Amino acid sequence: MDQVARPPIEIGLTAAIVTVDDQQPLILVVAGVNGDDGGDTPDGLPFGPFDPITHRTLEMGLRAWVAEQTTLKLGYVEQLYTFGDRGRHAHPGDRGPHLVSVGYLALTRPDPNAAEALALTGARWRRWYDFFPWEDWRDGRPALLDKVVLPALRRWARRPAAGSVGRRGLGPQERIRLAFGDKGGRWDEERILDRYELLYEAALVAEARRDGRTPADGAPPPSAFGASMRFDHRRILATAIARLRAKLKYRPVVFELMGREFTLTDLQRTVEAISGRHLHKQNFRRLVEAATLVEPTGTAAPPKRGRPAALFRFRREVLKERPAPGLRVGSRS
Template sequence: MARLATLEIGLNAVIVSVAAGMPQIVQVGDPAGMKPDSLPFGPFDPLRHRTFEIGLRAWVEDQTALRLGYIEQLYTFGDRGRHSASSDKDPHVVSVGYLALTRQTPDAAEMLARHHSAWRSWYDYFPWEDWRDGRPGVLDKDMLPALEEWSRQPPSEDTPPRALGRSERIRLAFGNDPASWDEERALERYELLYEAGLIAEALHDGRPAALERSSIPKFGRPMRFDHRRILATALSRLRAKLKYRPVVFELMPQAFTLTELQTSVEAISGRHLHKQNFRRLVENADLVEPTGATSTATGGRPAALFRFRNTLYNERPAPGLRVGGR
């Protein structure tokens, strides 16, 4: 068999936390301030680390001094041309993305700062995904017009054939009517924007032509390499998982009020939830139990504090929060 090309496996971590009602991720900055943000990442070396997870934890601890708890594999990206300017001489880099959930401790921020990294709202990278205060204006003002213009252009010859046409894919990902927005389709939306050349990262990869001749705005804060795609994968996965596994509690402190829990779910799903129904949902899913104490922090009537019932596992397959409308 012929000799294979040099391969390298990059491990990438999307480290998610919720603080002050905002979903945040750890971003590693460039000390010189020249390059876009990146995720904590490093190559996988099987001689040093027996598994991906061990390697990932080591890289993250190196770059951020954070000890990760819950982690989960997202996806492996292998396309050529996604990893910035690549020639056939460079090693080919395959990216394995991971999702990590963590609580934000008070001293975490300065610890990160010493490592040229910081927490940043994930909606800085995807402003159109935050519907908590209603439908974002960019959608109708800039994004959908630009996407529709793209859908009217004939696809180039080297585009792989697809089951659905461009306008069908747009309708599916962005919703037919303004009401039918599916927050789990964040990845599909990002990939459409990328293909349409409406994302700064598309410039670095193989598709400059469609872009330079127009002055279309590039949406959201860019990231290095394919890191924003990995982040979009994390967003979709976490939003979906929220509904069938009790993962929010990885982001909550030991004790919390139901409103704080609701705020966290809203931060992640990007939607506003109906207060009364949320409470009922949580309480009769038996996911939490009262600690007995109350919190008087918010101004207003003191709220009862709850904790996650982790004995839950012994009783039945643990569910999530099947949040529905509004």
């Protein structure tokens, strides 16, 4: 029997690198470049190849090329998922190697001294809510949801082609209700990937139209649904944000984004930035005290106004005391 030639497969490493600065969650992006048609391509996440000769493990490979390309030394790193759908890096008629990308979530603290080095590489920090503007509830329910997002999804759901059930056996109306808290449903900040995939399926985001999907008549322009990213990097970013939002509740990962010493207000603002929700000050402080995640340093931060604020640090002993030390902030109802 003749052997059928199989296309080669390459392994890439894609990093969603997160920091929080000035109460804003930021994601490191690589600037778009001029495409073959003369137009600019969107920003993307940093990515590079895995070299099995040089890199003993996938994570070591990720850390090596991130340090080489951006000068950043990553702290916390965890593997997210393997993304290997056909077409994610291909062009029509492309017969090159199929690229399978291993996605990672990485956390780092703000470093103003790294800004110049980052600029030289073409990388920069961007607000992650630029890509998912409906996810930021810190000032209340985003008007974009009721003015743009939900009306467009409802129009799509009425199309005959949208009537098939999804992966969980649910129809489009029920999927919208569960993902977006529509019609009495509950908004769950961890469902960010479900929301993005619905918008992709409805051809409302730029990535879907780039892939040949057609939106319902009267659909708003893709720019109304946040900034696009190259390839499937916005899907990878949605996966990373969902993982981080969930992990806040059972692991002390937020302290990977904090300085050695911090005020409780700084800690609350960082948790709010990641989760996209406002937290009641006294309830948050009781939660922190009950979790015994921090301890006072005995010093105070210089006051911006009013009284000095007490400084705290992460109490690392908690990692030995119980298996799931986190800030169990509940989902929005």
